[in-house]
Amino acid sequence: MLPFKLVYHERYDLNLGPHVFPSQKFRLIHEMLLREGIATPQDFLRPSPASDDDMLRIHTSDWVHKLKTGALTAGEVMLLEVPYSPELVEAVWLAAGGTILSGQAALRDGFASNLSGGFHHAYPGHGEGFCAIHDVAVAIRKLQADGLVKKVIVVDTDVHHGNGTAAIFRNDPTVFTISIHQENNYPAHKPPSSIDLNMADRADDDEYLGVLIPAVQQAVDEFRPDILFYIGGADPYCEDQLGGLALTKEGLKQPVATTLAGGYARQVEDTVRIHVNTILAAKEVAEKHPQSTAMPG
Ligand SMILES: [Zn+2]
Numbered sequence: 001m002l003p004f005k006l007v008y009h010e011r012y013d014l015n016l017g018p019h020v021f022p023s024q025k026f027r028l029i030h031e032m033l034l035r036e037g038i039a040t041p042q043d044f045l046r047p048s049p050a051s052d053d054d055m056l057r058i059h060t061s062d063w064v065h066k067l068k069t070g071a072l073t074a075g076e077v078m079l080l081e082v083p084y085s086p087e088l089v090e091a092v093w094l095a096a097g098g099t100i101l102s103g104q105a106a107l108r109d110g111f112a113s114n115l116s117g118g119f120h121h122a123y124p125g126h127g128e129g130f131c132a133i134h135d136v137a138v139a140i141r142k143l144q145a146d147g148l149v150k151k152v153i154v155v156d157t158d159v160h161h162g163n164g165t166a167a168i169f170r171n172d173p174t175v176f177t178i179s180i181h182q183e184n185n186y187p188a189h190k191p192p193s194s195i196d197l198n199m200a201d202r203a204d205d206d207e208y209l210g211v212l213i214p215a216v217q218q219a220v221d222e223f224r225p226d227i228l229f230y231i232g233g234a235d236p237y238c239e240d241q242l243g244g245l246a247l248t249k250e251g252l253k254q255p256v257a258t259t260l261a262g263g264y265a266r267q268v269e270d271t272v273r274i275h276v277n278t279i280l281a282a283k284e285v286a287e288k289h290p291q292s293t294a295m296p297g
Pocket residue numbers: 158159160233235261262263
C-alpha cells in the first residue's frame with residue numbers, strides 16, 4: 001500500500017478520439033500502477049464531480065452555463081482546441097472534484113495525486129489549449145473557502161506556460177505561482193506568474209533544475225504556504241520532474257497535491273511511464289522521510 005492516496009475515476013477520459021491529447025492516458029496510468037504493483041485498489045480515492053458553486057468561485061456563470069448546455073461558439077471551441085461533448089464536461093467536472101479531493105488528502109497525509117487535472121490554460125470566462133476549466137484554481141478556492149488553507153504555492157513544470165493560473169491569481173497575495181516552461185512555445189500571451197522561469201529551447205537537465213530548485217525552495221521559505229500544488233506535465237523531461245519533485249518535497253515539509261497536465265509523447269506508453277514515475281518518486285520520498293509527510297493533528 002502507498003503511504004498516500006491517488007485519486008482516479010473511470011470517467012476521466014476526455015472523449016477526444018484520435019487527438020494529440022491522449023485522453024486514454026488516465027486509464028492507462030491507472031492500469032500501469034495496478035499492473036506493476038505500485039498501487040493497490042485501496043490506494044485510490046474516487047472523486048465526485050465538483051459542485052457548480054465550486055466552479056463559480058473561479059469561472060464566470062456564463063462560461064459554466066455554456067459548458068453545461070453545449071452552447072459554446074465556434075470561436076470558443078477553436079480556442080479550446082478539443083471537440084465539445086457532454087463526456088468532456090463530465091470529465092472536467094470530475095477532474096476538478098478529483099483535484100479538490102487530492103488537496104484534502106494531501107493536507108491529511110502529506111501528499112496526494114490526482115490522475116487527471118492540471119488544466120492550467122483555462123481562464124475564468126473561456127477555455128484554451130485543451131483546458132475547459134481550471135481544476136487547480138477551483139481546488140485552491142475550495143480549500144480556502146473551507147478554511148483548510150490560507151496560503152498556497154502552485155509549481156507548474158508543464159513545458160507550456162501556466163497562463164490561466166497566472167491570470168487568475170495575478171492580484172491575489174494568498175497564491176504564489178511559479179511556472180517553468182519553454183519560452184518559445186504556446187501560449188503566445190503569457191501573463192506574469194509570481195515567478196516565470198523562461199527556458200531557452202533545448203535547455204538541459206542542469207540548467208532546468210539549476211533554476212527550478214532554488215526558486216521553489218526560496219519561495220517556500222519566504223511565503224510559507226499551507227499547501228503546494230504541483231502541476232507535473234509529462235511534456236518537459238521526465239528526469240527533471242522527478243528531481244524537482246523529490247528535492248522540493250524533502251526541503252519543504254509542506255503538503256503537496258499533484259495533478260497531471262500535458263504529455264504528448266509520440267508513444268502514449270512514454271507519457272504514461274513519465275506520469276507513473278512521478279508517483280514512484282513521491283513514494284520514495286515519503287518512505288525516506290516519513291516525518292515530512294506526517295502532518296500534526
Ligand atoms: Zn503542456
